[in-house]
Amino acid sequence: MADVIAYPALHASHGGIWIATADDCRPVGRGEAIRVAAETPVILLNAPLVGQRLGYAELSGLDLLELFAFLHPARFAVPTPAGLARAVDLSPPERDEDVASFLLEAAAALLAVPDGDWPEREGAFSSAQSLTRMRWPWAPVIGPRLTKPRVDERWLFSRLPEWEEAPPRPAPRTVEIDPAAAEARLAELTGGAAEERPGQRAYAAAATAAFAPRAMRDTPNLVLAEAGTGIGKTLGYLAPASLWSQTAGGAVWISTYTKALQRQLGAETARVYPDPVLRRERVVTRKGRENYLCLLNLEDALQGGFAGRAAVLAHLVARWAAYSVDGDMVGGDLPGWLPTLFRRNGPAALTDRRGECVYAGCPHYRKCFIERAARASAEADIVIANHALVMVNAARGRELTTRPTRYVFDEGHHLFDAADSMFATALTGSETIELRRWVLGPEAGGRGRRRGLQARLSDVASYDEGGARAIADAVQAAQGLASDGWLGRIGEGQPFGPIETLLAAVRGLAYARAEQPGDAGYGLETELAEPTPELIEAAAPAAHALDALLRPLVALGRRLEAVLAEAPDWLDAPARARVEGAIASLGWRAETVAAWLSLLARVGGPVDPDFVDWLAVDRAEGREWDVGLHRHWLDPTRPFAAIVLKPAHGALVTSATLTGGGADVEEGWQVAEARSGAPHLARAPMRFQADSPFDYPAQSEVLIVTDVKRGDVAALANAYARLIVAAGGGTLGLFTAIRRLRAVHGRIADRLAREGLPLHAQHVDPIDTGTLVDIFRDDPAASLLGTDALRDGVDVPGHSLRLVVIEGVPWPKPTVLHAARKLAGGGSAYDDRIVRARLAQAFGRLIRRADDHGAFVLLSAAMPSRLLGAFPPGVPIVRVTLDEAVARVSARLSSDARIGHEEVLPD
Incomplete structure (x- = not known):
């Protein structure tokens, strides 16, 4: 306790500022609080928030949230005094002026954790040693309280379990789910003591139609179901979904729009599988790969790729990764407040946001959280996903043999917006520079591992002459894309290369036509209509540059397919997986470039009535951050229906507000059908509606x-x-x-x-x-x-x-x-x-x-x-x-x- 009392505690809120020591607690002014915080370490709760309230952005100190994350990785606590009090089993402070003294008490309770039965002890000592070198403020306080283990601790990368290959899952059996059986399953899930809900029973019975065998190819059984709040639609569709998956031996993908509903669904599946061990096998939550921790990026960060506060975050994330259920950094068991404590220092760099994964070429491939989730979902009964991932997997997924045949789209009123985002095209500076980095890897002065196209496929290049030539051509063509500093150059009227010249013309036309007197400094946009001669002249060289990149990308994909067919001696199972991953990545990037070319063909050309095209300068509070051309489908449910719905056998689209309100019931259903893609299917959907039971x-x-x-x-x-x-x-x-x-x-x-x-x-x-x-x-x-x-x-x-x-x-x-x-x-x-x-x-x-x-x-x-x-x-x-x-x-x-x-x- 003496170590803690040596430091004061600082609390700042909209109600005032207080500093507490072991002897007293007193209100102070902002100036004194900043002076104390600058001169001596202070104990506080959520340093960025306190710093914002003090107007002192660089505030740092002994943040109790960081200490909690170190001691209890993969545990959540509400980041407030009351939330922390519950987490450490203390009485919460009753008044704002009591919080500073409470922080001292909470610090003492946290520092006493190593003295008791501490389930997260493993790895703490070695992490504390590393954090001492990082000059983490808590390291000198917590370090002496940790005992060096008698045997070497298993480090993170050896502690994580490996996933195992499994034989392909057979296709689901053809079964018919009786509505009465679904109602009986619902009764099991709700329990005999549950209140009577006729609407929920009717909903479960109606939902069985989505699980019936389809009659014709590309003609899924589509059910549109509006269930008012309080109906209990989650268990209503889990009843027939779980019954079908267990009877047919197939997976049902339940797709949501928000992470909050994903978490709620995960909790509700405990009704279906009460045994937590069995539930982890039969229920899997899937998200896009950019949500998961990349172990290769983490290793790079731990070995010097990060510095300062970002390095501290990397070590705390490593502590979390050793205890995480699934490695999900966004909405999983990593506390959402942890990355925000480090502002923008590092969180994004720990995930695979640029699609640079080397798959089987990664030394941590067999422990990869993303690969583990993908394989677990292939064997699961229930897969909880989101609309974006479902669409991405259907359009570009590598898991062709395990593609779902049954979907439940909860929050179905958002399907239109999700499809609008997924199937859009954006030829912008930020998009082209991302593609450049994917092809070239780190350029002069860039940090990080060499993970450009040439480095990722070096063994293919040495084996296949055609592949080597395609890689070299792609690298040369990528030089014509926007590069670092592009935004400043086009703002100064000095673009470099054909793509930057195009973006400069786009920017000029957007400012000429979109900016209005008194403009507040937010984004500008204008139709891609009657383009200026400058834009038309810039489009042709840009299209030529993109075509020069598209050709080698397509050629490389074909050469990789030929390598798979030839099966040379060096192509073992990991190498094959890496080549297959490269083929998938090349395929969707080639599709992106082809879409860009199609958009450029519109400049000075005929209008395509299926699309809406425009020019935009993206700005935030007067600061430009992107420029480019955009294309969206006028009706994005057309590609959604073609790519997601038609290959499926059945889908349930449900929401509490599916028809959107309004007095005309038929009009509401027509809108629901239009925004779910139903008009693009050969068979009309089934409709179901249950009003909320609330008064x-x-x-x-x-x-x-x-x-x-x-x-x-x-x-x-x-x-x-x-x-x-x-x-x-x-x-x-x-x-x-x-x-x-x-x-x-x-x-x-x-x-x-x-x-x-x-x-x-x-x-x-x-x-x-x-x-x-x-x-x-x-x-x-x-x-x-x-x-x-x-x-x-x-x-x-x-x-x-x-x-x-x-x-x-x-x-x-x-x-x-x-x-x-x-x-x-x-x-x-x-x-x-x-x-x-x-x-x-x-x-x-x-x-x-x-x-x-x-x-x-x-x-x-x-x-x-x-x-x-x-x-x-x-x-x-x-x-x-x-x-x-x-x-x-x-x-x-x-x-x-x-x-x-x-x-x-x-x-």
Whole structure:
């Protein structure tokens, strides 16, 4: 304990700043707090957040979160005083002014961990020695408390288990799932004591149609199912899905849009497989490879590839990797707050974000988290994935023999957006420089291992003359792509090479046509129509340069296929796997370059009605970060249906807001079909709908505030503050613009702190979104401000979320792409459908359980009555002043009593 008391503890919040020592705790000013922190190590909780509140970005010290991550890798704690108190079994501080003293107490409790029964002891001593060399602030304190092991500890790369090859899984058997059997399985999953849910039973029975044998090739059994909140759709589809997988011997892929639902699904599968050992075998969560720790990148970081704070992060991640279930760095068992403690120092470099994997050429291939997940999913009954991964695997996946035949798309209302992103083309500076790095590897002055195309395929080059020539041609052609410093050069009018010249012409035309007087410094875009002579002249050399790269990439892919066919002596199983991986990587990069060429053919050429093309300069707060040409499908469900749905035998697309609200039921179903790809299939989908069992009229109301002037940030901030105080916290505030979110937060955070109401904000607090939601859920007095990422998929049942406030009608942004789809989709009716769907999703955050009560407040006098169908039938909807809204919120949320007698607007 003496080691800890030697240092003071610092706590800073919107309510004040305190410094505690072993003898006392006192409030201090910002200047004194910065001086103390600069002169002596201080104990604190979440240094980036405290530094932001002090206005001292370089604040560092003895961060208790880092110590927790070292002592308890792969464990999560809510990164707040109360959350840490629970994690270390202490009483949480009751007042803000008690937190600094509590930090000393928590530090003592954490430092006592090595003295007891400590399951994560292995590897700690050697890690502490390395961290001492890294000058980690905690190393001198924790190091002496660790005992050197009597025998050498197994280091990470020898501790991790190896995956094993397995024979190909046979094709699923053809079986028919009886709806009554699905209902019986549902009864097993819910338990005999569960409340009666007729809607859930009907849902499970209807979902069996997606698992029926298909009648014709390219004609899947498609079921569209809208299940209102509270129906219990997760267990509703897990019942027939688990029954089919166990009967047919095949895997069901359950796809989501948000990581929050992935985590929730993982927990729900415990009903299907209560035994955790069996569950790990039969249920696998899959994500894109950029989510997983790359062991080769980690080894490079540990051996000197990282320096300073990034090196400390690498060692803490190594501690985590030794205890992680699946190596998932984004939404897995790595605490989401850990990378944010190190700001931008290193997290992205520890994953494979550039597709540079060498597969079997990697010394850690047999222990690779990504490869292990891929092989585990081939043997699993349930694979929990996401929409993007499902589409990527279908379009470019290497796992052709284990391609799913049955899908469940939960959060199905997001399929259109996911397909829009997946099947888009972007010929931009950042995309071309990434391709250049993939081909060339680190160039002059670059750090890291040599992992360019030539280095990855050196053995092929030495064996096959044609392959060697293709590699050399690709390397030479890649020199014509954008290179480091491209953005500065085109800004100065000095582009280098044909691609940079093209980007300079794009930038010039975008500024000429898109920038308006009073532009706020955000992104610019303009249609790719009537291009200037400069752009047309730049397109031809750029196309020639890309064609010069495409040809050797295609030729190399063919040569690699020939090598596989010839099977030389050196082509053992690992080498074959590496060549197969290279073929897959070459294939999708060649597809990318071909798509770029198709986009360039549009410059000065005919319009393709299937696509929307535009030019853009991407900017953030006035700073440019990318320039390029963009192409999206007008209807992205066309490639989705062709690539994902048609090869499948059956798919269930489900959501609580699949039809998007609205009075016309048939129109809603037509929209649901259009946004799921159903019109592109030969067979019409089956429809199912189950309304929510909640009593929305009794549990909620919608208040439309009429006297907050649009554009008046001060009035907007005042409205948020008064409503949050009236609710006593528990408020989710939604914004359509980050700039207004930050402005409102800056005006009300201190004011709410004086009321004892913590305020957290996306795009303000240096904390990842998932952790912000965890903090919000954990504290009923807290409130959270955010954008559309919090409007969809946030599940905070109970008293922690009792008020939703949205700043205005969430109209879609008037982009070039939106304008084209609006024209094709019915004009203003298209906008109305989008807004209703967004409002329905936002309202859906409010009532998550039968005993929830709350209010939904819209700060817009201009809310059209035609959009009110977004809300559940019967919910009271009233137009009120801010004063009246505050009074109603206070009365409803303090007594949970309904307030009646006011005029209710018609739906």
